[in-house]
Amino acid sequence: MNKSVCIIPTSTTNQTHKRGLKMNLSFSEEDLKFQQEVRSFIKENYPSDIKEKMDTGIPTTKEDIVTWQKILSEKGWFAINWPEEHGGTGWSVTQKFIFQNELAEANTPNIVPFGVSMCGPVIYTFGNEEQKEKFLPDIRDNNVWWCQGYSEPGSGSDLASLKTKAEKKGDKYIVNGSKTWTTLAQNADWIFCLVRTDSSGVKQQGISFLLIDMKTPGVEVQPIITIDGSHEVNSVFFDNVEVPAENLIGEEGAGWNIAKFLLAHERTGIGGIPHLKREIRRLRDITEELPLNEGFLKDDSLFMDKLNKIEIDLVSAEYTELRTLAAMSAGGHPGPESSILKIGGTDIQQSLSELFVEALGYYAHPFMSESDLLSNEKRIGPDFAATVMPHYLNYRKVSIYGGSNEVQRNVIAKAVLGL
Amino acid sequence: MDFLLSDEQKQLQDLIQQFIQKDYPFDVREKLVKSEDGFSKEFWKTFSTFGLLAMPFPEEDGGYNGGPVDIMVILEAFGTGLIVEPYIPNIVLSGNLISNLGTQDQKDAILPNLFSGDMHLAFAFAEPQSRFDLNDVTTSAEEDGDNFKINGYKSVVMNGPAADKLIVSVRTSGNQLDKSGISLFIVDRDTSGVSLRDYSNIDGSKASELTLENVVLSKDAMLGEEGNAFSSIEHVVNLATLAISAEAIGIMQKMNELTLEYTKTREQFGQALSQFQALQHRMVDCFMVHEQTKSLLLMAATKLNDQAEDAVKSISALKYQVGNAAKLIGEESIQLHGGMGVTEEMSIGHYFKRLTTIRTIFGNSDYHLKKYSSL
């Protein structure tokens, strides 16, 4: 059989550094011990009912996700990137890398990023002491679900043109307007928003960063159904919503800079590389099982070439991410380089999702609704088939969201190439 | 050399376009897709009155003597309106098999009803392991006195749910991949031992999984000669490949129009999206690829019409290119629509879904590249 390249060695090697090449691609004894610790923790604590859903492509519920994230919180392994004073792990870059890989290996639900990877870092970087005390523990402990209220119907790529208005009245802001594409707002307790507090100057200047409780009167969530038939995104409407002024993060008008800080954070990890490594192996396994004439799909050399090309792309993306992480741990910040990771990772996510469709041939076409998936009726075609086409369709989003790949190219042109 | 359509063909095109404009707007199509049947039996009858259902059949069978070029014209127009009514499985595949191979009795029993829109047919040719190889047949028919006993499994039978009768490819002799030894049977839906599991596809069409368990059929049910069906199967599938390629080209034309229109009206950064050169070049690429693929379509339709020696090879060239063009135009159209492109609400995503399934149906680009190389 065709083996994957060993992307990261799992054993230590005796490194002989040649000519001052100071590169070390292997794990230390300690790292390996850590890997074992993570692995056995997951094995013992990953609930079997959630695992079964993940393995068979049955949609997970809000409860499933919260349950799993709380298991990590209780272990102290949730807000892994946060400063230790707020409940972070203090792990090295290598340890974080190992941890992410083990989570993906075990096929655990993706961590919902809006609280822990987006709002949390904004609050501990820009918030005041009361805000840190009020919000951070609930994010870390998974008591509150956050969503991201940036995009508006008229403001997608041109985010700075946003119009949702927040007018200061005494110790309150009165918010009017609408947000769109808000991922999982139907589950959310709170939303962090970019709002316009001033329309007099340059569009970037009058933007502020405001936290809003979704239960406040005047907040309304409406579902948007996507082409894969799922309900993942929403419109959120604000009709004279009263928000305490203390929910403003940073200064009034500082929202754009905060947003840019956050966007850089959003982009590291957006490539989803650990998960892709697992998926590529899964597809390789599938090629050995899917019947093709008198043999199996793996006998189709054109198909296998494509699989191997994607794997090579993945290795380059992974090593690019590792380089970025290493630079960050040496004191840098995720900057425009993370745009490369976003483009690279999402390209691979999309090509791999397409290759799953190709693997199935006709059996990619039957459509099963969520209730079909939940029923015990036998699926049409191979067991894993039902989620393959929806996944391909759904993943068109990855080159659109988080700053579209065109916008990312503009960022690289401007900020990296200096054009 | 002449790439122009005849006056009749132009009229046919106009007729369908008018129908789409008047009777088949996107919201109507969406309601049909969600209905029990998944399409409109009434519109199907309308197509009969238009003469579409009898178009590609010889006069002696009650048809209008149309050929591959007429099929191309019909399906390309269907593509622009994303028409979901099952023309290819009914007419191009099954109707042609009956017309090409049927005895007079078989034709009399079926063709008038097919042309009037009263009877639906489906052709069950694929099996789970066969992928796109029409010669890979394991469903077996054993001779048993005057009868045949059929056992096997057919996958993804297009139009299975509506079909009154099914044409099934079975092996009467030889090994799994042999081209000889394949025969066809006409099977009534309610024959004992026949079970269909009906379902919807992602593109809004309907299909079935077909299980045949000790299905006993008389010799009269056989369509064509015993063991010699392969070349006829290949012939109708080639026609169907042309047809579905034409549909794809109609879809691509529409997607390009929709995207151009959208980027001209959607503004970001104080200007229409269509003003960004990065996007202009991509729309130009999509436009060019549609034109170039359309050229291959015309070539292949003409070659098939003339029964040219390299007709089959030109079909593979066409379908290979359709697969590539569909990927480019499909994915770029969604991308250029931004978030709106992935919503169920807009038609663009529905065009994308149909275009995506067409990439696979009757063989994907890899399959046809290999076939092209081998011919």
Ligand SMILES: Cc1cc2nc3c(=O)[nH]c(=O)nc-3n(C[C@@H](O)[C@H](O)[C@H](O)COP(=O)(O)OP(=O)(O)OC[C@H]3O[C@@H](n4cnc5c(N)ncnc54)[C@H](O)[C@@H]3O)c2cc1C
């Ligand atoms: C969910 C989401 C995620 C996104 N992710 C990203 C992302 O990862 N990266 C990304 O770049 N974009 C991302 N975007 C898009 C968005 O941030 C912008 O499209 C992009 O940054 C370019 O916008 P711009 O030209 O207005 O901003 P800029 O490039 O910031 O501004 C253009 C000009 O405006 C002026 N200006 C900028 N800031 C200020 C200020 N504070 N005060 C006064 N003048 C100012 C300067 O003259 C500057 O040259 C995302 C959008 C959304 C909705």
Ligand SMILES: Cc1cc2nc3c(=O)[nH]c(=O)nc-3n(C[C@H](O)[C@H](O)[C@H](O)COP(=O)(O)OP(=O)(O)OC[C@H]3O[C@@H](n4cnc5c(N)ncnc54)[C@H](O)[C@@H]3O)c2cc1C
């Ligand atoms: C599934 C999904 C989930 C999302 N989740 C969230 C969320 O939770 N919170 C949130 O705030 N937002 C979210 N978004 C919104 C997302 O960030 C926006 O869709 C994105 O910023 C693009 O904006 P738009 O959809 O309005 O497209 P538009 O800005 O209208 O862009 C349309 C096309 O034009 C291109 N384009 C635009 N400007 C330029 C330019 N200057 N140069 C070249 N090309 C350009 C774009 O790249 C795109 O291809 C989500 C989107 C999706 C699809």
